[in-house]
Amino acid sequence: MKRVYVNEKWCLGCHLCEYNCAFAQTGEPDMARALKDKTIHPNIRVEDGDDVHFAVNCRHCDEALCVKSCITGALSKTADGVVTIDQDKCVHCFTCVLTCPYGCILPTEDGAVTKCELCLKTTKGKPACVAGCPNNAIVFEER
């Protein structure tokens, strides 16, 4: 399946992907209005070292530990292999947060967890982090 991959050679650590992700989640037409004075909860996060930067988001593992660990069936895999979350079913037990080996599932302010769903549910059509990356460091491809 097509996944979001990061070529760390080209990642500048600008963190634009985090803001594009958070913006895509809001469904608003204007980023300034959508994110002004808000704390963002992006589903992609840039890890910064001294000379190395790379963005990390859900790997959509074939054997997804988060799906296996979910006690309510809120996390599931679509036929295409995308790990999705039904936030209405989430009971905030955070087992998935603990089991994800990549740290890619995080709680939100209202309790339910959030994770990358490859922008399936946003209005962007394709992953917003990929579209907005200024250096082609984030790609959406089959590997």
Add this chain to the structure above:
Amino acid sequence: MGINYIVPEYRVVRDPDRCIGCRVCERQCANEVHSFVPQTGKMAADDAKCVNCHRCVSLCPTGALRIVKNEDTFKINANWSNKLMQEIYRQADSGGVLLSSMGNPEPYPIYFDKILLNASQVTNPSIDPLREPMETRTFLGAKTKKIQRDKDGKIIPNASPYLELKTPIMFSAMSYGSISYNAHESLARAATELGIYYNTGEGGLHDDFYQYGANTIVQVASGRFGVHADYLDTAAAIEIKMGQGAKPGIGGHLPGTKIVGDISRTRMIPEGSDAISPAPHHDIYSIEDLRQLVFSLKEATNYQKPVIVKIAAVHNVAAIASGIARSGADIIAIDGYRGGTGAAPTRIRDNVGIPIELALAAVDQRLRDEGIRDNVSIVVGGSCRCSTDVFKAIALGADACYIGTAALLALGCHLCRSCHAGKCNWGIATQRPDLVKRLNPDIGYKRLVNLVEAWTHEIKEMMGGMGINSIESLRGNRLMLRGVGLNEKELEILGIKHAGE
């Protein structure tokens, strides 16, 4: 110095309603203009450090930033401009020569903008390039003087070595050192895809780029950096650099701090040593000396490769070109006074040399008058800014154009003219690894290909409008040009008529 005499040239204006404090501007500015103030939770800017490269403006996701000319001014004086006053303050502070980068920005006349093109009406049909073939293929090198046949009547292939270009545009010389590895890779890959050539400049050829040799022109300049047998053998052509439009009569100086790692190896000089290109070639003091170097290089490459001699456009350029055309060189490259540079003394850049349009017209005419125009091809550079500049240059007599600044603009350059500071935020004129990686050659080469293809479409469109279907028919076709607002002398030198004539 206790007093700061320098007033910032530009101001950073941030729209507080649009700034979301993402700090992208802060992370992207190598000049450290932007900063986050924890006490207020807001971003701040230090205008004095801003070079107006627009990196922050381009990357700001909410369009919250603008860079504006600082309206703060000294008392207006038509003789003593603010710029001159600041330069005096700067020199009084430093005691040094003023340095600048990229081409001459001063308001001298631009002759390309005072030349208009012809088109067909009624009596001669124009051609639609989308329906009919249009030839932009160009050959550079000495023209065959006489067709020779063997005893069976077959043509003896006695053509001089030549370059074949799909379109009459090449990337001018920019050394590895003055521009980054990724900028070089972008140029090399674009030239290969476009079927044209890029030029190494005087920095040698990085090992990784030998694979693009068939589309590479290698330079031999006064410092001879990076020149060795493989370097010459790999290339499609060899260029002897006598001068550069941005700084005629001046050599080059890449400071030792930039001679590190790959650059030191590619230039074949020790790490940390200054790379000084002398002003003259110490073995060339006459056309006869130049001829010796031309033939040394031809001998070294078994007479398989054309040799280019590049000169800056100076006052007696026509006489110099006449000499070069007799020196055995195959191609003359002329660089006008608006040509770019990675660093040059400001006074030299802004005051030395002549416009490329006049130099080109004078050289082409002189070589025709002397019957030696076919000895050489002429390539011009020094601010070919768009397809019409290329088109007009060809009609004035050029065989092809070198583009340097336009190519860098395609890669992201915003002409902030701070290359000499080595902190290019666009990853072009820098060797800092964190900045170099900002230019992804996968994106860069594609943008260069797009640019040259777009220009080629426009050139075909203009040729079609004139009823011309081959670039050969445009070359030196000055009847297709008319001047506007030019005096008799200018028209005479350009060899064109005034509009209405």
